Amino acid sequence: MTALVPASEWVRKHPLSAAEIDCIIALKLKILDGKCKMNAVDKQLSTELYQHSRHLRGQHLGEAMHQLIKRADENLTPELVEEIYEHRVLAETMISRPVMKAFKARLREEGLLPQKAPVES
Numbered sequence: 001m002t003a004l005v006p007a008s009e010w011v012r013k014h015p016l017s018a019a020e021i022d023c024i025i026a027l028k029l030k031i032l033d034g035k036c037k038m039n040a041v042d043k044q045l046s047t048e049l050y051q052h053s054r055h056l057r058g059q060h061l062g063e064a065m066h067q068l069i070k071r072a073d074e075n076l077t078p079e080l081v082e083e084i085y086e087h088r089v090l091a092e093t094m095i096s097r098p099v100m101k102a103f104k105a106r107l108r109e110e111g112l113l114p115q116k117a118p119v120e121s
Contacts (some may be wrong), residue, residue: 005111007048014110021058022095023103024050025065029088032072033081045113060094 005013016024028050030036031043038046054066068087072080092100107113 007045007052007112010110010112011049011052016053016056018057018059019095019099020103020106021053021056022061022091023100024053025058025061025069026088026091026095026100028069029065029084029091032069032076033085033088035085035088042113046107049107049112061091065091 024046027036027046031038031047036043050069054069057063058065065087068084072084104113108115
């Protein structure tokens with residue numbers, strides 16, 4: 001399953017708040033440190049979203065995190081995974097759970113991430 005809207009087009013058509021940029025950066029850090037529980041499709045689409053918004057500065061996260069992610073994309077070592085983990089945990093303390101949940105819901109509602117399948121009971 002792929003995005004309904006390509007990430008490059010989605011970013012052009014959907015203005016992002018500084019808090020949402022923080023969410024994108026935190027998602028990318030979580031993918032890099034291996035702690036992300038998203039499925040493979042959502043991880044890939046979230047990575048594409050980061051690629052198309054990596055020039056943007058968040059409310060709390062900015063150039064230093066972009067440089068860390070760039071280093072990881074070039075050569076992800078075990079030591080760098082540990083450094084990313086520490087920064088990701090700190091980043092997540094700056095972003096409230098409701099903000100992150102609302103952002104992920106927006107990505108699904110506006111066509112970047114596929115809708116989750118309903119849970120059968």
